Amino acid sequence: MSSLWSLRPVLTSLLQASQHASAWTAPLLARTMATLNQMHRQGKPKQPPTSLGATFGRPQLKAVVLKTMIRKPKKPNSANRKCARVRLSNGKEAVAFIPGEGHNLQEHNVVLVEGGRTQDLPGVKLKVVRGKYDCAHVVKKKQ
Helix, strand or coil: CHHHHHHHHHHHHHHHHHHCCCCCCCCCCCCCCCCHHHHHHHCCCCCCCCCCCCCCCCCEEEEEEEEEEEECCCCCCCCCEEEEEEEECCCCEEEEECCCCCCCCCCCCEEEEEECCCCCCCCCCEEECCCCCCCCCCCCCCC
16 A cells, blocks of 8 residues: 555646646546546456467367368358368367368368358358368369
């Protein structure tokens, strides 16, 4: 508590300086300052924890395909989106989108997945990387 009392002269001088401040600094010090009692009751401000993405803070993850499936997109769009239920290397299961036309994925194939939401598929936050491990490149069409 004594450390808060040592801050009192600094806080009062800041408050007096804000009253004599120019028009440029007025919005910064416009809010009323918290009283010493309020600061003591609230304690130090805590930073919110950083949220991890779909790949849990890693750029890519290795995964094993559990099953391939077809998902329907949200309302204005209509198509059959190819997806795969995968078990990630950290033990969690997720649904990953398979980009491109046609794929060769089957159960037990090993794939590399990266973060990347598919906008019209709710709950799908991962994409399969084509051309890595068991997932082949997109085949070029003949003219």
